[in-house]
Amino acid sequence: MPNLAFDIAHLLAGSLVLVSFMMLYQDRLYALLNVFALHAVVLACSVAWQAYIQNAPHLYVTAVIALVFKAVIIPVALHRIIKQLGIHRDIETAVGIGLTMLAGMGLVALSMVLMLRVTGTADPLAREDLAFALSVVLLGLLVMVTRRNAVSQVVGFMSLENGLVLAATGAKGMPLVVEISVAFSILIAFIVIGVFLFRIRERFDTVDVGALDEFRGERR
Amino acid sequence: MTSAVAQQLWCVATLLGTTVLAIATSRSRRSTAIVYGATLAISLIALSRCLPVLVAGGNATELVLPVGLPWLGAHFRLDALAAFFLAVVNLGGAAASLYGLGYGSHETAPHRVLPFFPAFLAGMNLVVLADDAFTFLLCWEFMSLASWALVMAHHREADNARAGYVYLVMASFGTLALLLAFGLLSGAGGGYGFATMRAAQHSPSEAGLVLALMLLGAGSKAGLAPLHVWLPLAHPAAPSHVSALMSGVMTKVAIYGFIRVVFDLLGPPNWSSAVVVLVLGSATAVLGILSALMEKDLKRLLAYSTIENIGVIFASLGLALAFQANGLGLAAALAFTAALFHILNHSFFKSLLFFGAGAVLSSTGQRNIETLGGLIHRMPLTSFAFLVGCVAISALPPFNGFASEWLVFQAILQSPDLPQWGLKVMVPAVGASLALAAALAAACFVKAFGITFLGRARSPVAEAAGEVDRCSLAAMFALAVLCFLAGILPGLVIDVLSPVAQALLGHRMPVQASDPWLSIVPIEESRSSYNGLLVFVFITATASLAVYFIHRFASHAIRRGPAWGCGFTDPTPAAQYSGVSFVQPIRRVFGTLVFQAREHVEMPPPGDLRPARLKVEMHDPVWEGLYAPVSGAVWFLADRLNQLQFLTIRRYLSLVFATLVTLLLVLAIWS
Numbered sequence: 051m052p053n054l055a056f057d058i059a060h061l062l063a064g065s066l067v068l069v070s071f072m073m074l075y076q077d078r079l080y081a082l083l084n085v086f087a088l089h090a091v092v093l094a095c096s097v098a099w100q101a102y103i104q105n106a107p108h109l110y111v112t113a114v115i116a117l118v119f120k121a122v123i124i125p126v127a128l129h130r131i132i133k134q135l136g137i138h139r140d141i142e143t144a145v146g147i148g149l150t151m152l153a154g155m156g157l158v159a160l161s162m163v164l165m166l167r168v169t170g171t172a173d174p175l176a177r178e179d180l181a182f183a184l185s186v187v188l189l190g191l192l193v194m195v196t197r198r199n200a201v202s203q204v205v206g207f208m209s210l211e212n213g214l215v216l217a218a219t220g221a222k223g224m225p226l227v228v229e230i231s232v233a234f235s236i237l238i239a240f241i242v243i244g245v246f247l248f249r250i251r252e253r254f255d256t257v258d259v260g261a262l263d264e265f266r267g268e269r270r
Numbered sequence: 271m272t273s274a275v276a277q278q279l280w281c282v283a284t285l286l287g288t289t290v291l292a293i294a295t296s297r298s299r300r301s302t303a304i305v306y307g308a309t310l311a312i313s314l315i316a317l318s319r320c321l322p323v324l325v326a327g328g329n330a331t332e333l334v335l336p337v338g339l340p341w342l343g344a345h346f347r348l349d350a351l352a353a354f355f356l357a358v359v360n361l362g363g364a365a366a367s368l369y370g371l372g373y374g375s376h377e378t379a380p381h382r383v384l385p386f387f388p389a390f391l392a393g394m395n396l397v398v399l400a401d402d403a404f405t406f407l408l409c410w411e412f413m414s415l416a417s418w419a420l421v422m423a424h425h426r427e428a429d430n431a432r433a434g435y436v437y438l439v440m441a442s443f444g445t446l447a448l449l450l451a452f453g454l455l456s457g458a459g460g461g462y463g464f465a466t467m468r469a470a471q472h473s474p475s476e477a478g479l480v481l482a483l484m485l486l487g488a489g490s491k492a493g494l495a496p497l498h499v500w501l502p503l504a505h506p507a508a509p510s511h512v513s514a515l516m517s518g519v520m521t522k523v524a525i526y527g528f529i530r531v532v533f534d535l536l537g538p539p540n541w542s543s544a545v546v547v548l549v550l551g552s553a554t555a556v557l558g559i560l561s562a563l564m565e566k567d568l569k570r571l572l573a574y575s576t577i578e579n580i581g582v583i584f585a586s587l588g589l590a591l592a593f594q595a596n597g598l599g600l601a602a603a604l605a606f607t608a609a610l611f612h613i614l615n616h617s618f619f620k621s622l623l624f625f626g627a628g629a630v631l632s633s634t635g636q637r638n639i640e641t642l643g644g645l646i647h648r649m650p651l652t653s654f655a656f657l658v659g660c661v662a663i664s665a666l667p668p669f670n671g672f673a674s675e676w677l678v679f680q681a682i683l684q685s686p687d688l689p690q691w692g693l694k695v696m697v698p699a700v701g702a703s704l705a706l707a708a709a710l711a712a713a714c715f716v717k718a719f720g721i722t723f724l725g726r727a728r729s730p731v732a733e734a735a736g737e738v739d740r741c742s743l744a745a746m747f748a749l750a751v752l753c754f755l756a757g758i759l760p761g762l763v764i765d766v767l768s769p770v771a772q773a774l775l776g777h778r779m780p781v782q783a784s785d786p787w788l789s790i791v792p793i794e795e796s797r798s799s800y801n802g803l804l805v806f807v808f809i810t811a812t813a814s815l816a817v818y819f820i821h822r823f824a825s826h827a828i829r830r831g832p833a834w835g836c837g838f839t840d841p842t843p844a845a846q847y848s849g850v851s852f853v854q855p856i857r858r859v860f861g862t863l864v865f866q867a868r869e870h871v872e873m874p875p876p877g878d879l880r881p882a883r884l885k886v887e888m889h890d891p892v893w894e895g896l897y898a899p900v901s902g903a904v905w906f907l908a909d910r911l912n913q914l915q916f917l918t919i920r921r922y923l924s925l926v927f928a929t930l931v932t933l934l935l936v937l938a939i940w941s
Binding site for chain 2 (some may be wrong): 157160161163164168169188191192194195199
């Protein structure tokens, strides 16, 4: 049974990394949002499994928060924003997909090498979890860096935060208060960013952040 | 009965209260009198409370206040060394306050000076009293900032803002060096109290590093070359009584820091460290006085002369280190006492000279000596006091400057006892450069006094000058009397300073009070002795006799000769000997090498009615050789980094991302 528990936790965390990779090559916004919702669902499953094997009921609350906020409310809201902004047909071509995937693989390899070596004495489950979590964080950052559209940068930021939650639940003994406050701060950040999206749109007629740079008189 | 250190802290608290009072009453017309009166009273009280500690010797008193770092508190301690420097600080503070009572009424913006003056005094007192690294650094910075505010009091005048900027940069640099030095001293255990540092063992390499850092930190504050560049800018920029405090007292507080760490906390010295101090001290002395000679601005000249005296003091301290490292306790005590004596003397005559410069400034509005002249007729009392200061700083008997420099040279004459050949050869060379500096100092002050006070007025303002008020004169004459007394009674001063040397070096100079006729005998009767009183009596007697004979016999005799123009062969005052022409020989001999001084004659073509002009071109070797490249490099880097301000959002994100990945990579490879 312990082996099975470990394997399933491993599988779920690994799928989170896999979904992060899927995010890297989505060049349409709706598709990206769908993948992000999937990301949140996998995260919720992983957290729920952790709650089960650690026998920590408060982690179920975290899982529910992840499911409700990140898998439902935020993607739906972003859908509406995209529709209102009328950018659902936009295609992004910031950095080539192949190159991005290669960079992503390098990052995952880096985080594996690093985490497995640094956390040599830790519990194997926590080790694997931390390594995957760092991969997810780095991939989220990569999404933010390679995208030009403000909405997809928001999605990258949210997926980065998912990585943090994964790391937090993998390590035993994280208080519920911290998780709830993190969840709410993410929500607030989402609201603020949403407002900003509309303001940017109002002023520049686009949410391509490149327009901001042009406005400042900079070359890209 | 509270302990001595508690009494001093109460004085400091009252000074800080005076600061608050000064802020509250800054718009009132009477606040100048109130503030300077209060600081005068407090300084005199503090002086009267610390002198018994110094004279009676006695045990150090300590006090811990529950402020500052929570696990450390603020430690204060009053021992013989601290008592001596407290005496210097409070004597200078009392004199400056007395002078300020009169000089302060000319102040155009008193609300920029009055609050910071007591704060500055309080800061200097606190540095001397501090007994742990944290308190020391905090008070040191407080002192620096208060003096910076005073430098910036007239911030709209040309160059003052630059002076303040350079001062701030150098003060921060110095404090950084001190921070590192104390970090090394406290070691891995983190014992920030001076008592734990004193008890700890320091390895030779660590001790060498601490000494170098102290030379940087305390040396930059004291004005040790090549870290002196801020001093001739900042000291003259402040109001004159503050300049006197900065030059006469604050540089001494910096030397206190050096002595406290190197002689007290660091343990037994190494002779090679003495070499560094000796070389830096003598180089500072020569460079300082040469720069002073080239100067036309009276206050800047005095500031450069401060650098020379700091050099003399550091050279003497270096001698003390060299003797102490070789176990020659008596010679070390002699050199150390000479340094302390010179510290005291310099605080007397440098304050006096700055007061005189301030009197000239308030009376004529001029600092440039080339526009002055003939002031001895309009300001006879000021010029007499200034003359006393000039004679004292030129190390002429019977004044105090001679007594202390004579002691320094007595210490140099002990150098054949040193076992190391390097020191045996070097110490006489240091002595030679100190002798050169002393001679140049005499020339410098002949110029300063002669061009300012003698001759005929070179400008209408100098013609219309008048004597200054009584408070200023009282301050100047009090210091002049102190210069005279310390000069004819050096034995008393040496006996008062002996407990300090005894506490730090374990040896002291022989008791001088028992010597007949107030003479001083540094080592033994057969080698050398000096009697200031006798020299004074001799000078007075021979001078009176000479005057009597000239007036009695020569003046009345009938002589025939060509009509004498009373020395005024040319009718315009501009044709008098000027400061620049006075120093031309010295500039040609030394300036060509040190300052790369070049003279160009601009001859107008035939038919042109313009006069021919002699132009002198000089370069500051320290500024151009050291500071200009450093500041150029900083500007270059800042220009390159400036582009980081204007990146796109994605570039910023990528930068963060790349930094993170790089750090992770480093971690992955390293661990």
